[in-house]
Amino acid sequence: MSGLLVQQPGLLSLLQDRGRYGAHNLGLTTGGPLDFTAFDWANRLLGNDANATCLEIGFGGLSLEAEIDTSCVITGAETPCRLNGDTLSQWQTFDLAAGDKLEIGFASKGTRCYLAVSGGFDIEPSFGSSSTVVREKIGGLHGDKLQAGDRLPCSAAKIDRHWQLGEPDRPEYGDFANLRVVLGYQQAAFKPTQQWRFFNTEYRLTDRCDRMGFRLEGETVHSDMVGMLSEGICHGAIQIPADGQPIVLMNDRQTIGGYPKIGSVIPLDTARLAQLSPGAVVSFEQIGIEQAHNIHCLQQARFARTQPDPC
Amino acid sequence: MRIEVAGQNAFIVYFAEQTSAAVSAQIQAAVNNILASMADSIVDLVPSYASLLVIFDLDRSDHFAVKQQLRGALANLDSLDAASGELVSLPVYYSRESGPDLEIIAENGNLSVDQVIEIHQQQEYRVYAIGFAPGFAYLGEVDERIAAPRLATPRQKVPRGAVAIADRQTAVYPAVSPGGWNLIGLCPTRMFDPAREPSMPVKVGDRIRFEAIGREKFLKLGGEL
Numbered sequence: 237m238s239g240l241l242v243q244q245p246g247l248l249s250l251l252q253d254r255g256r257y258g259a260h261n262l263g264l265t266t267g268g269p270l271d272f273t274a275f276d277w278a279n280r281l282l283g284n285d286a287n288a289t290c291l292e293i294g295f296g297g298l299s300l301e302a303e304i305d306t307s308c309v310i311t312g313a314e315t316p317c318r319l320n321g322d323t324l325s326q327w328q329t330f331d332l333a334a335g336d337k338l339e340i341g342f343a344s345k346g347t348r349c350y351l352a353v354s355g356g357f358d359i360e361p362s363f364g365s366s367s368t369v370v371r372e373k374i375g376g377l378h379g380d381k382l383q384a385g386d387r388l389p390c391s392a393a394k395i396d397r398h399w400q401l402g403e404p405d406r407p408e409y410g411d412f413a414n415l416r417v418v419l420g421y422q423q424a425a426f427k428p429t430q431q432w433r434f435f436n437t438e439y440r441l442t443d444r445c446d447r448m449g450f451r452l453e454g455e456t457v458h459s460d461m462v463g464m465l466s467e468g469i470c471h472g473a474i475q476i477p478a479d480g481q482p483i484v485l486m487n488d489r490q491t492i493g494g495y496p497k498i499g500s501v502i503p504l505d506t507a508r509l510a511q512l513s514p515g516a517v518v519s520f521e522q523i524g525i526e527q528a529h530n531i532h533c534l535q536q537a538r539f540a541r542t543q544p545d546p547c
Numbered sequence: 548m549r550i551e552v553a554g555q556n557a558f559i560v561y562f563a564e565q566t567s568a569a570v571s572a573q574i575q576a577a578v579n580n581i582l583a584s585m586a587d588s589i590v591d592l593v594p595s596y597a598s599l600l601v602i603f604d605l606d607r608s609d610h611f612a613v614k615q616q617l618r619g620a621l622a623n624l625d626s627l628d629a630a631s632g633e634l635v636s637l638p639v640y641y642s643r644e645s646g647p648d649l650e651i652i653a654e655n656g657n658l659s660v661d662q663v664i665e666i667h668q669q670q671e672y673r674v675y676a677i678g679f680a681p682g683f684a685y686l687g688e689v690d691e692r693i694a695a696p697r698l699a700t701p702r703q704k705v706p707r708g709a710v711a712i713a714d715r716q717t718a719v720y721p722a723v724s725p726g727g728w729n730l731i732g733l734c735p736t737r738m739f740d741p742a743r744e745p746s747m748p749v750k751v752g753d754r755i756r757f758e759a760i761g762r763e764k765f766l767k768l769g770g771e772l
Contacts, residue, residue, distance in 0.1 A: 260591040260602075262739070262747055263681045362741060372681050373722075374741065420552035421559060465566060466676060466685070468593025468600025470557040492595050492678030500554030525610045528555040532605055 237358060237389040238303040240332075245382040246340070248294030251357060251375065254287045256365035260491045266471060267367030267375060268487050270447060270510035271348050272503065273407060273539075274312035278352035281309045281329050281399050281544055288356025289366040291388065293349045296342040298382070302332045304392040307354040311401075313346025313409060313511060328400035328547060346409030346511040354393040369488050371448070399544040411516040413508040415484070416523045416531070417474065421497035425459040426476075433457055434498060435520050439482065443514040447488040449475070450509055452518065456480025459496040466494040472501040474520075484509060502528050504535055550617060556590075556605040558617060559598055566596035566687070568673055573624050574599050575632065575752035580620040588613060594751045595676040596685075632752035634671070637719065639710050639757045640765035641667070641732035645772065648695070648729035652712065656692045664759060666690045667710075667731060672717060672755045682721030682739020682747050686755055689717050701727030708734045708770060710757070735760075735770030 242249075252275070255268025269275035269292050279288050291298075296315050309329045310317055317324040318339040324330060326349070332338065343349060359366035359376065368376030377386055417435075426434070439454035457480050468491060469475070475483045475495040484501055485493075486509075501509065502523075509518065523531075553559040560577065563570045574594045581589060581601065588608035593600035603613045641664040643649060653660045672686035679685075694715045702725060705711070709720040711728030720726060721738035734757075740746055749755060766772070 257590045260593045260600075261677060261750065263677045263679065263683055363746075374681070418552060418555055420554060465596040465598070466678070467559060467595045467598040468553075468678075470554040470600060470602055472554055490679055491593055492676055499552075500557070502555045525552060525555070529605070529609055532555065536606070 239357070239387050239389040240300045240302055240338075240353070242298075242382050242384055242386040242388065243301055244297060244299040245384050245386070246293055246296055246298035249298050249382040250292045250294065250368040250370070251289055251359055251366055251377065251388070252292045252368060253289045253366045255487065256363055256367050256369075256375070259363040260468070262363070263491055264363055264372060264374065265369055265489055265491055266487050267365065267369040269350065270487055271312055271350075271507040273507050274348070275350050276539065277327070277401055278309050278311040278350040279356070281311070281327070281401065282307060282352050282354050282395060284352060284354070284356050288352065289359045291351040291357070291382075293340055293351060295347055296340055296349070298340040300338045300388070302334055302336045302338065303387075304390070305331070305333050306390060306393055307395040307398075308332050308338070308351060310340065310349055310351050312349035313343035315343045315349045316341035325400070327406050329395060329398045331394060347513055348510060353390045354395050355391050358389045358391065371488060398547050400547045401542075401544050405542050409511045411512065413505065413512060413516070413518050414521055415501045415505045415509060415518050416521050416528070417499045417501055418525055418528050419499040419522060421473065421499065422459055422461055422464070423498050425461045425496060426457065426498050427460065430457050430459070431498070434482070435522050438517050438519050441512055441514050441516045441518070445514060447486055449483045449485045449489060452482045452484070454481070457482065457498070459498075461496040464494055464496065466492045469493050469497070470500055472503060472506045473497045474499055474501060486510065502531060504531060548621060550614060550621075553600055557600060557602045558614065559600050560617070560621065561598050563597045566675060570597050571673055571675055571752065576624040577621055578751075580624065581617070584620050585613070585616050588616070593678070595678070632674070632750070632754055634754045634756065635749050636756045636758055637734050637736050637748075638760040638764070638768060639732040639734050640762060640770060641759050642762065644762075645733040645765075646710070646731035649731050652693055652695050652729060652731065655695065658692060663693050663731065666693050667717070668757045668759055674749050674751050674753045674755065677747070677751055680721060680724060684718060684738065684747075684749050686717045688715040691715065695729045697727040698729065701725055705730065706733065706771075708736075708738075710734050733765065733770055733772070735765050735768035
């Protein structure tokens with residue numbers, strides 16, 4: 237099948253759908269887009285299925301050549317993009333013709349951008365999903381990040397009309413995020429003074445942040461747990477090992493682990509965390525489960541009601 | 548039993564402070580009940596030693612409804628059926644060649660290498676959890692005489708099929724990976740094969756028996772040295 241030919245693969249370009257669910261019983265993790273908000277807009281602007289396979293471009297550096305005529309969009313991190321050498325706007329659909337060269341430079345604000353094609357990339361699902369998890373060698377084209385010479389299979393499918401997301405509705409990427417947290421797991425083992433410290437200081441992203449987890453540094457926090465049995469870890473869980481420095485567990489986390497956890501960051505905010513670079517600052521804010529549900533519902537409603545503009 | 552919040556769309560149920568075959572059987576019964584009565588709203592279940600993580604679909608249900616349904620599903624746990632998961636036999640080529648840590652375990656336990664091999668085979672193990680990597684099944688509990696702490700420096704490369712011991716757990720490495728467990732043999736059975744259905748020969752709650760095989764049989768069954 238023809239599609240888009242990879243000339244330069246970029247640093248960490250991964251085919252992703254919405255994620256792999258229902259396979260934790262085999263030890264398979266979720267995968268999926270780190271910033272699902274930018275991912276969802278990419279598919280929506282093209283009129284794709286919400287679970288259509290896109291390319292998550294980590295940090296940038298990708299160039300592709302089209303073998304077919306299709307329509308595309310690039311959302312997410314602010315990145316200089318060029319089509320046959322001409323500047324290309326993000327958050328706005330555009331046509332790609334056979335022979336066209338698409339270049340995605342390095343992200344200047346944010347870390348992950350998303351390239352969607354009309355109809356999505358045509359990837360055979362593994363365990364119900366096309367999501368690439370490099371650690372597991374599962375998903376994507378060959379269970380790995382893109383390599384030069386790969387072909388991203390997709391059908392010729394131009395859209396009739398072009399759309400863009402209005403600037404006020406686009407997310408802003410910066411170097412700070414407030415992460416809202418639902419208390420849970422071993423939270424009772426963190427004394428009130430420890431919890432106070434955790435929610436009232438700022439943490440900095442270390443350079444050990446990847447799709448498994450984001451390691452932070454700042455005031456140390458300690459629990460009273462001495463030894464614990466390994467248990468299931470959900471997305472966004474905040475693990476605090478003996479060194480007292482929190483790790484927010486992300487899409488490619490191991491499904492079980494044995495470190496104390498104080499609670500979990502809500503998915504909307506892990507998506508924001510994922511766009512930050514080492515050195516960026518985060519704070520944690522405790523919210524109740526009702527509030528978390530409200531935020532989720534409002535986000536869903538906002539996404540449904542925000543209409544892109546024709547262009 | 549305690550039901551705690553894990554995240555915005557997840558609960559974790561703690562069944563006991565310590566694990567045992569009975570606790571594990573109870574968890575397996577809970578998994579069966581939840582799958583039978585709540586399949587619509589459940590996304591993933593992660594059973595482990597003494598807990599069960601329940602992840603639900605926030606677009607189909609909510610915290611309060613799921614918690615109520617969970618209480619129902621956990622109220623009548625008939626753990627008897629689940630106690631006797633399937634019995635799966637795994638062949639192992641135990642030798643100094645395939646198990647570089649056999650001698651250390653023997654030395655530490657004042658045993659001969661043959662005794663270590665015999666003790667490892669003489670009991671049934673239970674699959675307590677699957678995780679760490681695809682197809683990695685945590686089996687317990689090994690006889691105290693051959694229990695061994697993790698290596699101080701993990702190996703960069705443990706071969707696929709390596710049969711290993713860490714503390715009172717044993718496992719078969721499903722793929723080549725770094726690892727800090729003590730290696731005592733090699734198993735030719737693939738613990739995770741994405742191309743096969745089912746992709747794993749075991750599931751949580753099953754019982755495992757290891758059976759010694761010779762070098763030739765190991766190679767004949769597809770093992771690699």
